[in-house]
Amino acid sequence: MKLIIATVRPDKLNDVLEALYRAEVRGLTASRVMGHGGEVERVENYRGTTVKMGLQEKVRLEIGVSEPFVDVTVKAILGAARTGEVGDGKIFVLDVEQVHRIRTGERDEAAVTPTIPAGV
């Protein structure tokens, strides 16, 4: 199993969630984060004070998946989160040592459902 960490634009979050839902990826954690991915700074003005907003609001998704789901998940996020401009985000795929489902005590592959993607 793997842990997929994806950082995406907040305005693309709904598209990503929809794509993940269609790909039958269930279970994820989302957090609002601030980040910078090389995009041009936004300039704002507040009563004579000009500021460059160096950090942009982003959404960070963490998804634990079984091996057959890695490609499916990555493909769903790539397709849904892309606008083609700098600042679309990143996807990291990490090895995971153990996974435990707290409710049942199941571990590893059994703790990330489902194990077989649709159409495989």
Place this chain on the structure above:
Amino acid sequence: MLATLLAVQDAAPTVSGADTAWMLISTALVLLMTPALAFFYGGLVRSKNALNTMMMSFVALGAVGLLWALVAYSLAFDAGTAWIGGFTNALLAGVGVEAKGTIPHVLFMAYQGTFAIITAALISGAVVERMRFGPYVAFIVLWTLLVYAPVAHWVWGGGWLMTKGVLDFAGGTVVHINAGVSALVAAMVLGGRKDFGRQAILPHNVPFVLLGAGLLWFGWFGFNGGSALASGELASLAFTNTFLAPMATLMVWVLLDYFRNGHATAVGGATGIVVGLVAVTPAAGFISPASAIALGALAAFPSYFAIALRARTRLDDSLDVFAGHGVGGITGALLTGVFASKAFNPAGNDGLLAGNAAQLVTQALGVGVSVVYAGVMTLVILKGLAAVVQLRSDARTEGLGMDVTQHGEEAYSTGEGSILVLPAEAAPAAAPSAVPATAAR
């Protein structure tokens, strides 16, 4: 308003201190309704569009207010013809401290100006979260000239609907039907927000919505009470009806909410208050307080179900301006023809319940004319503007939010990651980095 206006014009033209005092307060009260509307609308949109939505109301204070002083007041209230006023009072020529009724002419002009401002701002609720700011300002300026000023002239300025005997105490037709129908057409011309019907678009600050509704009610005492254009009995009647009707609408709305969805919602309660205020507006100075309670209670039903129905269609009248102000205004205008009573205002007329069914027909004429005129003219103005400018933002800008893209500000900025640009480097640094944001507008 029209009946009292005629009555006072016949009287000797002297300024009354008491009337002036009340009208000074009323003018300030009605002006406050536009910031109140900004909070009402601002709370209903997503946080990334909060400032833009509120600015759509605030900018009307400047744009429409100045236009009013320059020419729109003259077009609405100069004698002119039955269809449109003249240019006698353009640039405020001849508008001094002399008596207009029993108050100074300048005060009458200012008081009427506050109505023009809020009416234009009301329309913004149908186009929020997607219409570009510049074209919006151009739209409300043209709309005030071509729609508001003529209709105000017809109903209040001695025009043909006034002659026909249409009863509109404080602007059910001129303000609410006018704005409501125009909002409907504007929503259709612009099309829905990109997320509309695809994902839930929720109010970002419900306390703002309640604050706005409360302040609107407060300001509405000037709107209706002040439409007597004097202090005294008629102002007190209109004031009391403005006090009672929304109470009934609020309770019926909350009960409808409760029995249909299981909860008395705060957004529903705030909407109910506004609908009650809209509905009592044309009737405030013509009906008894008991009738105001009945009118308020009845007015909840059409607007409540119009909102429920609209939410199931593809029509993105985002903040339900048509269901609230259009449907509420039409209900109020027609119910004025039912409840009006000469016993409470001899200068008015009797309605259906007092045995004068003809008044209901007259009211329907007023409604029909303003629906058609506002609808057609709004379509013409927007299509004309669309021929020269792009009315709405592209999907990318809409996704980022209108606050950052239209105004270069955020409503709830944390300041995290913001770098102060010193004046020396501002000019060379700001210009190129601002380009990607502006280019996408």
